Amino acid sequence: MMAIKLALRNLLGAGLRTWLNVIVLSFSFVVIIWHKGFLDGWDRQAKTDMIAWELGGGQYWERHYDPYDPFSLNDSHAALPHELSALVGQGEITPLLITQGTLYPSGRMQSIRIRGIDPSQQILSIPSHMLDSARDELPAIIGTGMAGSTGLRKGDRVILRWRDKNGAFDAREITIAGIFKTNVPTVDGGQVWIPLDKLQQMMMLPGEATLLAVKNTEKSWPEVKDWNFKTQGVLLEDIDRIIASKTAGGAIVWGILLLLAMLAVFDTQVLSIFRRQKEIGTYVALGMTRGQVVALFTAEGALHSVLAALLGAVYGIPLLALQAARGISFPATSKDFGISMADRIYPEYSAALVAATILIIMITTTVVSYWPSRKISTMKPTDALRGKIQ
Amino acid sequence: MNTEKIIEIEGLKKTFSMGSGKFTALNGIRLDFRKGEFTGIIGPSGSGKTTLLNIIGSLDTPSEGEVLVMGKSVGRLSAKESASLRKAQLGFIFQSYNLLQVHTVYENVEFPLLLLNTEGAKRRRMILDALEWVGLTDKINSRPAQLSGGECQRVAIARAMVKKPVIVLADEPTANLDAANSHNILQTMEKLNRDFQTTFIFATHDEKVISYVRRKIFLEDGRVARDEYIKPKMTGGQTHDGH
Numbered sequence: 001m002m003a004i005k006l007a008l009r010n011l012l013g014a015g016l017r018t019w020l021n022v023i024v025l026s027f028s029f030v031v032i033i034w035h036k037g038f039l040d041g042w043d044r045q046a047k048t049d050m051i052a053w054e055l056g057g058g059q060y061w062e063r064h065y066d067p068y069d070p071f072s073l074n075d076s077h078a079a080l081p082h083e084l085s086a087l088v089g090q091g092e093i094t095p096l097l098i099t100q101g102t103l104y105p106s107g108r109m110q111s112i113r114i115r116g117i118d119p120s121q122q123i124l125s126i127p128s129h130m131l132d133s134a135r136d137e138l139p140a141i142i143g144t145g146m147a148g149s150t151g152l153r154k155g156d157r158v159i160l161r162w163r164d165k166n167g168a169f170d171a172r173e174i175t176i177a178g179i180f181k182t183n184v185p186t187v188d189g190g191q192v193w194i195p196l197d198k199l200q201q202m203m204m205l206p207g208e209a210t211l212l213a214v215k216n217t218e219k220s221w222p223e224v225k226d227w228n229f230k231t232q233g234v235l236l237e238d239i240d241r242i243i244a245s246k247t248a249g250g251a252i253v254w255g256i257l258l259l260l261a262m263l264a265v266f267d268t269q270v271l272s273i274f275r276r277q278k279e280i281g282t283y284v285a286l287g288m289t290r291g292q293v294v295a296l297f298t299a300e301g302a303l304h305s306v307l308a309a310l311l312g313a314v315y316g317i318p319l320l321a322l323q324a325a326r327g328i329s330f331p332a333t334s335k336d337f338g339i340s341m342a343d344r345i346y347p348e349y350s351a352a353l354v355a356a357t358i359l360i361i362m363i364t365t366t367v368v369s370y371w372p373s374r375k376i377s378t379m380k381p382t383d384a385l386r387g388k389i390q
Numbered sequence: 391m392n393t394e395k396i397i398e399i400e401g402l403k404k405t406f407s408m409g410s411g412k413f414t415a416l417n418g419i420r421l422d423f424r425k426g427e428f429t430g431i432i433g434p435s436g437s438g439k440t441t442l443l444n445i446i447g448s449l450d451t452p453s454e455g456e457v458l459v460m461g462k463s464v465g466r467l468s469a470k471e472s473a474s475l476r477k478a479q480l481g482f483i484f485q486s487y488n489l490l491q492v493h494t495v496y497e498n499v500e501f502p503l504l505l506l507n508t509e510g511a512k513r514r515r516m517i518l519d520a521l522e523w524v525g526l527t528d529k530i531n532s533r534p535a536q537l538s539g540g541e542c543q544r545v546a547i548a549r550a551m552v553k554k555p556v557i558v559l560a561d562e563p564t565a566n567l568d569a570a571n572s573h574n575i576l577q578t579m580e581k582l583n584r585d586f587q588t589t590f591i592f593a594t595h596d597e598k599v600i601s602y603v604r605r606k607i608f609l610e611d612g613r614v615a616r617d618e619y620i621k622p623k624m625t626g627g628q629t630h631d632g633h
Contacts, residue, residue, distance in 0.1 A: 002504055013492025013533075282488040285449060286549075287477025287505045289470055381449045385484070 003292065007299035011307065018304070021264050025308030025361065028261040030316035032254050033357050037320065037347035038328065039250055043243045044348055045183070047236055052125040053184040055235045056094070056213035060084070060227040065098075065210055070113075073100055074163070077208045081224045084212065092216065094121035095209030097199050101162040103192065105150040112146075112190050114162060116199030116209075123215045126187060130178035131195045138198055139177035143188025147179045154179055160192065164204045172202070183343070258361065261308075262368045269301050269372040280376055281385030290377045297376060301369020305362045323347055396556055396589060397423035397446055401455035404441050404612075415441040417612040419455070425556065426587040428580065430594050430603035437609040439593035440561055446591065447480055447559045448472040460556060477505050481550030481588075483560035487542040489534040489549075495521070496530040499548045506553060520552035524578055540571030547575060551582055557589045564596050572598045 011018045051057075065076035080088065080095055087093045097116035102109055117124070119132040126141070133139040140160070142152060152158060154176050161171040174194065182188050200206050214221060217232050273280070283293045327344035402419035405412045415438045423429060431439040444450040445457055448464045457464040460479050467475065476482075481502075489498050499520050503513045521527045524544035534542055543563060550558050560579070564572035580602055583590050592599050600606060608616040 002507075006501075006504070009497060010490075010492055015492075278486075278488055279490060282482075282484075282490070284473070285447065285476060285482045285484075285488075286502050287473050287480075289473040292473075382444050385449070385488070 003295040003299045004303070007296055007303050010296075010300055011303055017268065018307070021268055021304050022307045022311055024264045025261045025304055025365070026312035026316070028257045029308055029312035029357060029361060030319070031257055032361075033316065033349060033354055034320055034323070034347065035250050035253060036247075036353055036357070037324070037349040038345060039243065039247055040350070040353065041324075041348040042246075042345045043239075045345060046239055046243070049183045050186075050236065050239060051232060053182050053187050054124065055232055056123045056215060057217035057219070058214045058221065058232045059230050059235060060093075060212040060214070060221075060224060061230055062210050063226045063228055070100055073098060073113075073210070074165075074167075076210045077165075077203070077205050078226055079207050080209055080212070081227060083222060083224060087214075088212075091122055092219075093212050093214050094118050094123045095196060095212050097196055097203065097205065097208060098210040099162055099199070099203060101160055101192065103150065104159040104161070105152055105156075108150075110150060110190075112160075112192050114160070114199060115187075115191055115193050116196035117193055118196045123213050125182070126193060127178060127180045128193065128195075130180075131193065133177060138172055138174045138194060140174040141178045141180060141193045142176060143191065144179055144181045145185065145188040146191060147176075149189070152176050152179075162202060164202065166204070170202065258364060261361070262364055265301050265304055265365055266368045266372065268304075269297065269369050272297065272300070273372055273375055277379070277384045277387045280379060281381050281383075281387075284381040285385065290379070290381075294370070294373045294376050297373040298366060298370040301373070302362065302366040304369075305358075305365040308361070309358050320347065320349055324349060394425045395422050396425050396460055397421070398458040399446075399455070400457075402442075402445065402452050402457055403454035404438070404445065404450070405453045415612050416445075416452075419612075419614055421607065421614065421617070423557075423589060423591065425589055426583065427589045427591070427605055428583045428603050429590065429605040429607060430592045430600055431607045431609060432594060432600055433609035433615075434595060438612040439609055442609070443559050443561055443591065443593045446557070447482060448475050477502070478553070479556045481553070481555040481558040483543070483546050483550050483558060483563045485562035485565045487534070487539075487546045487566075489542055489545055491534050494531050494533055495526060495537070495545050498534070498545055499552050502549060502553045508553075516552055517548075520548040523551065523582060524548045524575075538571070539567050540574060543567060543571070543575050544578065547578055547582070551586075551588065554586055555588065557591065559591050559593075561593045562596070563592065564594070564599055569598065572596070576602045 062076045062078045064072050066072045077097060084093055088095060095118065099114050101112050101114040103112045104110075117126060117128045117131070119128045121128055128141070130141050131139045138160070142150070147153065150158075156176045157173050158176070159171055160174045161169060163169055174192070196209075200208060212227070221229050223229065280293055283296070284290060288296070324347050327346040329344050399419050399421040402416050403414065404416040405414045419442065431442055433439050441450065445452055445464060446459060448459065448467060451465045459475060462471070462475060464472070490501065493501070496517060499517045500513065503516060508516065518527065521530060524547050526541060526544055526548065529537065529541065534545065537545065543566075546563075558579070563575065563579075567575065576599060579590055582588055592603060594600065604620050606616070606618045606620065607614060
């Protein structure tokens, strides 16, 4: 306790020198917490959005279906398994039929993926109710990203071409019944959503689907022949990997920030021990053991991080709270990431994140403070009193 | 004069390595100090006075011989025991004051009491008493940079005396002070010596200090050349050297 009391007295007495280090350290605290909170917020938002818009509580995939292989789509369809058909009626499962197609907006040709979805489904956030048209037309909905790239607007009509199950090309005019906004690029870019039954007719695949999105994650879903069940966790593995790579990249930023802050503390400690030799000699003359002097100097270094945490709290809490409430806008780049990224990310700052950051910085600061302070234990007090140590 | 021996030095030799050779700072010192003495170790630069003071203060150890301070052999004390001896029994006054620059006068004087874990209210009373002895009660919140040299040395005296140590070791305490300030702090120390029977040992070659001490130990080339006891010149309201 005495070491901490004296260390605090020394630190506060040192004035500007202390506060410069404290400011640099507090900046590290805030930036590290902000950066991690941003990634956590993005992670949470991305997962939430993907679950809501694309994944549901898990999916049954027809055994040939491979989302990364467009050529597999021709074979990736099968009749709804009878053991699950009752659940479709109960709204527990919604089937989707997927095929390749071509769109001709404004005379251009664009490869797309046609997705058939039940207009009455409630499992995914796709506003499929917009497809519920009584008119004798083929309604379609697209995302804002797709609308932007094709120049299509609500009410526009455009030619859609596809191949049926026998490989024969066919084409038909579709009407854009609605444009929806989503943060999930995989349901937006290059995707055209039409009613499931229409697509089944067009493909000559009545009652067939490519995948079945389920509602309930908790439920134990049965194994079904020719259909592979993918849990929500499995379906989220890709985004987990992307976030992990971003976290690893972030760790380098933290490392650099931490290193800069630690360099400032280390430098101060080395200089202190050189410059404050007489003071060290005086401490020993007054009755401190060299171990106590080492503890005092280590405590001084470590207390930088305590003061930095307090200072960081003063400006960091309001700043980060404001950002958490208002979010951070990324309108220009959000579509370039290839994974779900909202126009506005709401950082997520957990107590564990703040506590872990403070703990890591405090431990690191204490270590870099102790390191140069060990020299004190080899000092001769008589030489220290005369300031003779080089 | 109290006859209790508080420091006994027998056959003290101290050598330092100097490149390939050795320098003998103290050579065969034999001395005793009794409680309440007001002693000057006098000699030119390099005569070994500071080295002797450092060894008595257990900041250094003898190369040969025995130095007993309060019955404890300085050469045989562990670092912890040596620190404990300094903390409880010894006070130091330095030529350049060695005050803690970022601490206030109050905090500087408080420091030895913090090391002794003296309880809060008692500590405050002792600090104020010490500052009153040296006449600095109006400067308790000042920092050393705001004080004159004389005031700084008085803070150093208060810091050395606040725990009422048995021995105060003062290394050239007047070297950085003008004559008036020198007499002022010497009178203060003389009074404290009288009031508390604290043994003061000065390392000095300053005539002003020499005029105050009641025992003069002259060192030459690391040996005791003369050891003189003097009857105090000062009585009643008289001052030294006409001051």
